[in-house]
Amino acid sequence: MSRAIKFRGQTRRKGEKVKLDGTPVECNWVYGGIFLGQGNFSIIYSYEPIEKYPVYTDTVGQSTGKYDISGKEIFEGDIIESHLGGQVLAGNMVVKFGKYQAYCPVDKQDMDSVGFYVSAPGVPNMPLGPTEDYAKVIGNIFENPDLISKPEIYNISI
Numbered sequence: 001m002s003r004a005i006k007f008r009g010q011t012r013r014k015g016e017k018v019k020l021d022g023t024p025v026e027c028n029w030v031y032g033g034i035f036l037g038q039g040n041f042s043i044i045y046s047y048e049p050i051e052k053y054p055v056y057t058d059t060v061g062q063s064t065g066k067y068d069i070s071g072k073e074i075f076e077g078d079i080i081e082s083h084l085g086g087q088v089l090a091g092n093m094v095v096k097f098g099k100y101q102a103y104c105p106v107d108k109q110d111m112d113s114v115g116f117y118v119s120a121p122g123v124p125n126m127p128l129g130p131t132e133d134y135a136k137v138i139g140n141i142f143e144n145p146d147l148i149s150k151p152e153i154y155n156i157s158i
Contacts, residue, residue, distance in 0.1 A: 006063040007034040008075050009044050009055030014143050027143055030055060059142050062097060064116045066131040074128075079147045080118065080135040092138065092147050093118035093126075100125040121148075 008031045015024035030053040032046035042057045061076030068074055069083060078095045100117045101110040103124060116128040128135075139147045 004063075004065075005033070006031060007044060007060055008063070009034070009042065009053075009057075009061075010059040010142060011053050011055055013056065013059075034060060036060070061140075064095060064097075064128060064131070066116075066128060066135075068131055068135045068137045069133070070136065072137045074131055074135065074137060075140070076116070077141045078137050079139045079141060079144060080131075081138050082134050083136050084134055091120055091123075093120040093123070094141060094148060095128065096125075102127060 008029050010027050011030055012025065012028040014027040016027075017025040019025060030044050030046075030051075032044045032051075032053075035043040035045070037043065037057055040057055041054045042060055043052050044055050044060075045052045059077075061078075064074045064076070066074050068080065074080070074095055076095055076097050079092050080095060081092060095116060096119050097116050099112060099114050100119075101124070102113040102117070103109070104111045113127065117125050118128060119125050138144075141148065
């Protein structure tokens with residue numbers, strides 16, 4: 001299986017600049033390949049046209065290669081809702097990449113896994129799964145940190 005490795009990052013944070021009336025200017029996202037920097041900044045580049053953009057390293061996230069129920073590409077740091085038949089099943093979950101514990105029903109134990117997963121307060125970490133069937137991107141942790149809900153107990157069967 002072949003897929004393009006794509007990243008996104010912010011060249012400007014939300015509210016970093018303001019208009020003359022004091023209204024915060026929205027953030028600016030760029031997409032492409034990456035040269036990770038040693039400090040606060042990295043470079044995201046594109047080929048057509050050839051462009052290079054300095055971005056805040058802490059805002060860089062990789063594309064999962066998956067899309068939500070409306071066709072929007074999902075990146076690390078996105079906040080998703082879990083939907084089934086138009087009904088919201090669980091609270092807001094953050095898309096992450098790395099090592100996490102996942103429950104294996106065959107072995108009846110938690111096992112180390114590596115990859116894209118979702119995390120939410122009060123819910124075990126879960127693999128990202130077939131997002132086109134259930135996930136809806138509702139924001140990201142950089143622009144919408146208020147969307148990350150307080151710990152709640154969700155009725156999810158594992």
